[in-house]
Amino acid sequence: MKKILHLSHTDIRYDSRILKEMGALEASGKFDLIGVGVKLEEGASSSKKHLKAKIVSLPLISKLLSFLPKPIRYGLNMVELTVLLVFYGIRSKPAVVHCHDTFALPAGVLIKMLMGSKLIYDAHELESDKNGQTPALSKATLKIEKWAWKRIDLLISVSDSINNWYVENLGPKPCLLILNSPEIVELKDGDVDKVKDNYFRNLYGIPLEKKIFIYIGILSDGRGIDLCLQAFASETESAHVVFMGYGPLMSKIESFAAKCPNIHLHNPVPHEQVVAMVKNADVGLCFVENVSLSDYYSLPNKLFEYAFSGLPVLASDFPEIDKIVRQYSLGFCSAVDLDSMKKMIANIIDSPVSIVAGDLSELGWGAQAARLNQAYDRLLQP
Secondary structure (H helix, E strand, O other): OEEEEEEEOOOOOOOHHHHHHHHHHHHOOOEEEEEEEEOOOOOOOOOOOOOOOEEEEEOOHHHHOOOOOHHHHHHHHHHHHHHHHHHHHHHHOOOEEEEEOHHHHHHHHHHHHHHOOEEEEEEOOOOOOOOOOOHHHHHHHHHHHHHHHHHOOEEEEOOHHHHHHHHHHHOOOOEEEOOOOOOOOOOOHHHHHHHOOOHHHHHHOOOOOOEEEEEEEEOOOOOOHHHHHHHHHOOOOOEEEEEEEEOOOHHHHHHHHHHOOOEEEEOOOOHHHHHHHHOOOOEEEEOOOOOOHHHHOOOOHHHHHHHHHOOOEEEEOOHHHHHHHHHOOOEEEEOOOHHHHHHHHHHHHOOOOOOOOOOOHHHOHHHHHHHHHHHHHHHOOO
16 A cells, blocks of 8 residues: 655644544555654644554654744754654655645655655645734745745645635645535444533523524634624623633633623533534634634634534635635624624524525535545556
8 A cells, every 4th residue: 555644743633634634545445644743732632533544743852942032943843843754754655745734844845855755735724824923934934835836746725715825826736625624423422421412501501592602613813702702791691602612712711701601611522523512502603803814715614513513604704704605505704893793693693593504515524535535546646
């Protein structure tokens, strides 16, 4: 079997997208897979997905040098990780090196040059223009992408707009769209109690007549969380909101929850349980703020998790999100400002929110997995 080496600067044990892609390739029975990433303490719940693939999480010594300026530490992290990843590449002799995001790309290029491997660049975002990234880091990221571009055999990204941006700004390249769709799996007996009917109502004592809005994902700036907190703080008698995830805004949510009985914070759950858990809410919140091109062109995981949970979504009116919501009748879109959001939330509270979504098979992970395997077959043709 041909060896496939997945490289990442994340801890692959926690990275649902990488695990799903590796699982899709493993299921074909054609490949021997290795995943190499960085050992991190992310705070997320690790996946219960079991793969035969070897997954390695490397500790980086340079991460301990917290006294150094961030740009210097970043450069040292990349150099150290590149050396380690190239070592794994030489040892494994992969037919394909599948690089997830820019941090792993230099290693992928070097392995391709040394071993003659095919090179896939899987950009989970528009890497040079994303939330929380300094201008200097954005410029450095774009320079790395331009340096590597001619050596990349296939670009994978999460939305058509992001793929189009790369082609328009870096040059023609075979592109593949792999959506951040959830993988729907059958829950084991031990998981049943966690996702039983009315889970959130029983947990938080929410009356049946009150609608439950839910936000799932990383709790950080740029995701409309501040605006949602303000909006629901004024709706204490009308509806409840549950934030399920982890991140730097957890303490802020806890502060609001202490004052507002309709605001709740729930720990993250394994990726496989998200869809079953979300079914116990009434409306999914999918707000992204226009703080970067990556956010503006995004198609967040949560949009699809809500869709496959059968929940109407209330989402940002950005091009890719709005297109999917309209095409598949998934719910409602709103401008991302407090007045617009409060108005839409109030309208949903006062009216029925059930939807009849279109055929979602093209959005499902099965369709993404099939496209990924077809792309690998084309890439490895003699």
